[in-house]
Amino acid sequence: MRAQLERFLLAPAAARPFAALRIGLAAALLGQALQVAPMFLAFYHHGGLLRGSLMDAFAPTHLPPLGRLAPTLAIDGAMESLVLIVCGLLYVGSLVSMLVGWRTRAVTCSAWLLHWVFTSLAPHTNYGVDAFASVYLFYLLWAPAGAALSLDRRAGRASDRPRESSRLLLRVMQVHLCVAYLFSGVEKASGEQWRDGEAIWRSLTTQGYGAFDFTWLAQVPLLAVLAGWSVLVVEIGYPLFIWPRRTRRLWIAAVVAMHAGIGIFMGLHVFAAVMIVLTVSLFGVSAEPEERDQSAQQSTPRAGSLAT
Amino acid sequence: MTRLRSALLLTVAACHLGLVVAGGLDVCPWEWGPVGRALTYYSAISGAGGGYSFYAPTVRSAPHAAFTIVDREGRRVVDTLQTGVTREADLRMQDLIDVVHHRRTDDALRRRLAASWAAEMFARHPEAELVLVDVGHSRMPAMAALRAGAAPGWRSEFRARVARSPVAGARP
Numbered sequence: 001m002r003a004q005l006e007r008f009l010l011a012p013a014a015a016r017p018f019a020a021l022r023i024g025l026a027a028a029l030l031g032q033a034l035q036v037a038p039m040f041l042a043f044y045h046h047g048g049l050l051r052g053s054l055m056d057a058f059a060p061t062h063l064p065p066l067g068r069l070a071p072t073l074a075i076d077g078a079m080e081s082l083v084l085i086v087c088g089l090l091y092v093g094s095l096v097s098m099l100v101g102w103r104t105r106a107v108t109c110s111a112w113l114l115h116w117v118f119t120s121l122a123p124h125t126n127y128g129v130d131a132f133a134s135v136y137l138f139y140l141l142w143a144p145a146g147a148a149l150s151l152d153r154r155a156g157r158a159s160d161r162p163r164e165s166s167r168l169l170l171r172v173m174q175v176h177l178c179v180a181y182l183f184s185g186v187e188k189a190s191g192e193q194w195r196d197g198e199a200i201w202r203s204l205t206t207q208g209y210g211a212f213d214f215t216w217l218a219q220v221p222l223l224a225v226l227a228g229w230s231v232l233v234v235e236i237g238y239p240l241f242i243w244p245r246r247t248r249r250l251w252i253a254a255v256v257a258m259h260a261g262i263g264i265f266m267g268l269h270v271f272a273a274v275m276i277v278l279t280v281s282l283f284g285v286s287a288e289p290e291e292r293d294q295s296a297q298q299s300t301p302r303a304g305s306l307a308t
Numbered sequence: 309m310t311r312l313r314s315a316l317l318l319t320v321a322a323c324h325l326g327l328v329v330a331g332g333l334d335v336c337p338w339e340w341g342p343v344g345r346a347l348t349y350y351s352a353i354s355g356a357g358g359g360y361s362f363y364a365p366t367v368r369s370a371p372h373a374a375f376t377i378v379d380r381e382g383r384r385v386v387d388t389l390q391t392g393v394t395r396e397a398d399l400r401m402q403d404l405i406d407v408v409h410h411r412r413t414d415d416a417l418r419r420r421l422a423a424s425w426a427a428e429m430f431a432r433h434p435e436a437e438l439v440l441v442d443v444g445h446s447r448m449p450a451m452a453a454l455r456a457g458a459a460p461g462w463r464s465e466f467r468a469r470v471a472r473s474p475v476a477g478a479r480p
Contacts, residue, residue, distance in 0.1 A: 010314060035396035042428075043400060049389065050404075051424045057417065058407065116353070124407050125400035128362045135355030164309045165317060172321045176328050176356075183332040183360040191365025198450055199367045205448050206369040218451040267395045 012162035013170055013287035015147035019101070020285045021136065021173075022108070022145035024277030026098035029115070029133055032270040033092050043122045044084050047077050050124070058124040087114055101150020104158070108145060112137035129271040132180075136278060139173050162289040174282050178239035185235030194232055197224030203266055212265060234258050242283050255279045324356055331357035369445035371405040371465075373425065376440040377433045387429060408443045408466050418466050426470035441468040 042048040046055045091114040097107035115137055119130045146152035147160040193199035201224050204214035217224055234254045241247040242255075256276050263272025309317075330337065331351060337344035351357025377385045389405065390398045411417050426439040443466045449458035 009318065010309065032396055035394035036400065038393045039391065039397040039400070043404075049401075049425060049428055050421070051427060054417075054420050054424050057420075122400075125403050127399065127403055131355060131358045135358065138354045164314070168317055168321055172325060175325055179325070179328050179332055180360045184362055184364060187361040187364035189365075193366045194364070199363065201451050202367040202369065202448065203363065206367070206446065215454070218454040221451045224451065268399070270396055 010164045013167035015144040017285045018143040018145040019148035020281035028273040101146045104146025181238035194228045200224040200227045327356040373443045377436045378438040379435045422468035439470045
């Protein structure tokens with residue numbers, strides 16, 4: 001039992017899942033950055049939609065509000081615009097470098113830091129995608145994300161030697177995702193709306209979320225009930241069915257379908273893309289070392305049949 | 309990897325995942341003294357302390373802010389904060405407007421929000437003398453109610469009237 005647990009947590013793992021996560025996350029966040037760009041200063045500048053000190057009124061009460069740095073450093077409006085634009089360009093540059101895997105560790109650090117800066121500057125505009133992006137950018141800081149499918153690998157700056165620490169980090173990232181889906185599903189199930197279909201109805205028809213006319217759904221409420229229960233089963237069942245090989249593909253497909261639906265029908269494109277990237281890269285991409293890797297790791301055991 | 313290093317990494321991983329679970333349960337260690345404060349900072353930076361109740365347990369109607377711009381001759385134009393340029397920007401705008409609901413007990417803050425958004429409208433419409441702010445949401449009846457003939461409607465949550473200041477900006 002102990003040996004099995006040790007294999008599960010510490011058997012050397014290849015870097016492919018981290019590389020897939022790096023590429024997928026960077027691509028999704030680049031898409032997000034390009035979409036936010038037209039309203040960039042409106043959201044993040046003290047002369048934007050929240051003027052002056054109002055901008056900092058929504059920061060967490062026990063953490064230092066980053067926005068107050070501007071007046072503290074006597075940065076005026078024009079200088080603040082310049083600082084923000086430079087930070088924005090650095091963020092986009094970091095994401096592009098992450099995407100191609102150039103100086104991966106340094107640019108991931110820069111992307112994570114700047115993402116944290118922007119989410120801290122305008123917490124009133126954040127939503128779920130920002131939380132997940134922040135979490136998994138932080139994990140990528142510690143992962144050998146440039147060890148595969150990267151310019152670093154091609155230039156010989158990174159090695160994709162399977163590592164025990166990679167396996168442990170992968171397990172932490174996977175368990176975190178399981179916790180997120182479980183809590184999300186249980187919280188949904190605690191109310192009536194997801195069980196009687198009203199949550200699906202409201203998501204698809206209320207102003208702002210609805211990209212299509214779904215008022216016909218009121219005539220077939222059973223469909224909304226089925227969809228609501230499907231979401232509950234997929235989310236609550238995630239930590240149970242994503243691990244065994246037999247059910248893993250089915251659950252990945254179900255999660256991808258659920259998020260594709262959210263992206264298409266609710267218009268949450270970036271959120272859907274990030275969530276699909278997380279499940280596919282962490283559970284759909286094998287971390288098992290290839291033959292050539294194993295020849296260098298003759299004595300190391302495989303992770304067992306439970307998970308990638 | 310040495311036994312000691314393995315044990316150390318496993319301990320760090322277990323503590324980190326403990327904070328992830330605590331975050332999901334909405335437990336904040338801030339009140340636990342200096343260690344609690346350090347854990348709170350770590351949770352904030354790593355994202356371990358986040359919650360996961362997205363659209364749960366209920367789904368509310370999306371908020372909307374309508375601005376009626378009135379010029380000196382009394383002509384009226386309706387405008388919104390949403391630009392329609394990109395969906396992602398508009399989603400963030402919705403979250404911003406939702407602050408009016410989240411801070412529904414803080415009227416002073418809501419007045420400041422209205423003044424700030426009205427200032428944006430005065431910038432967009434230089435001819436405007438007055439901005440009428442109406443923040444609320446479209447109410448879609450439940451499926452059964454819609455079948456029974458109920459109609460969608462608008463519910464205001466906060467209204468304000470902001471006049472252009474003769475000196476600078478706007479006043480609520």
